[in-house]
Amino acid sequence: MTPIEAQVTARNEVSVKRISWPAIFAGAVVVLVVQLALSLLGIGIGASTIDPLAQQNPLSGMGTGSGIWLVVSTLIALFAGGWIAGRVSGMHNKVEGSIHGFLTWGLATLVTTYLLATAMGGMVRGAGNMLGSAASLAGQGIKTAAPAIGDAVSGQLSAQGIDLNSITAEAKTLLSQTAKPELQPSAIENQADRAQAQ
Numbered sequence: 001m002t003p004i005e006a007q008v009t010a011r012n013e014v015s016v017k018r019i020s021w022p023a024i025f026a027g028a029v030v031v032l033v034v035q036l037a038l039s040l041l042g043i044g045i046g047a048s049t050i051d052p053l054a055q056q057n058p059l060s061g062m063g064t065g066s067g068i069w070l071v072v073s074t075l076i077a078l079f080a081g082g083w084i085a086g087r088v089s090g091m092h093n094k095v096e097g098s099i100h101g102f103l104t105w106g107l108a109t110l111v112t113t114y115l116l117a118t119a120m121g122g123m124v125r126g127a128g129n130m131l132g133s134a135a136s137l138a139g140q141g142i143k144t145a146a147p148a149i150g151d152a153v154s155g156q157l158s159a160q161g162i163d164l165n166s167i168t169a170e171a172k173t174l175l176s177q178t179a180k181p182e183l184q185p186s187a188i189e190n191q192a193d194r195a196q197a198q
Helices: 003-016 021-049 062-088 094-159 164-177 185-197
Strands: none
Touching: 021 062, 021 094, 062 094, 094 164, 164 185
16 A cells, blocks of 8 residues: 555545534434423423413413523524534534534434424324214214104194195195206205215
């Protein structure tokens, strides 16, 4: 091996070691843990300031305070994670430490976005299931109540001297006299049967 080849190899080895992925992962873990701890602290402080008995609108300034706390706690967490990544990397150059901090920020942002998207997806899925169950229960209730409501309406009409069968026959006669095929009684009965089958 000639001295020139040894120099190139040594230069390549130094360039490969410029990024320490374990340090970046450690920094990202620090970001997530510090963010979680500061968020819990913020929730505790915010919840302790609410007094629904003494204030007319206890949640009036909660949105602004929460937003400010979120920004401040995120900056503190990112600073702590970036600082840890830069120190743990073993690099003594400020530029290389900054690179580790930036990569820590990127990794922590990706992980946080994934966690938030997963949580939001679960919440939307749960809300959809809840609405589907509520609609199903409402449909079952209507199906159960419909005969009783029909009997009650029929009884009220009979008490008023109105015959439901004569009204039905008159409506069929009027519909038969129209020239439109979709208004013929047989077409309407077929549509009702198809809707009931679904």
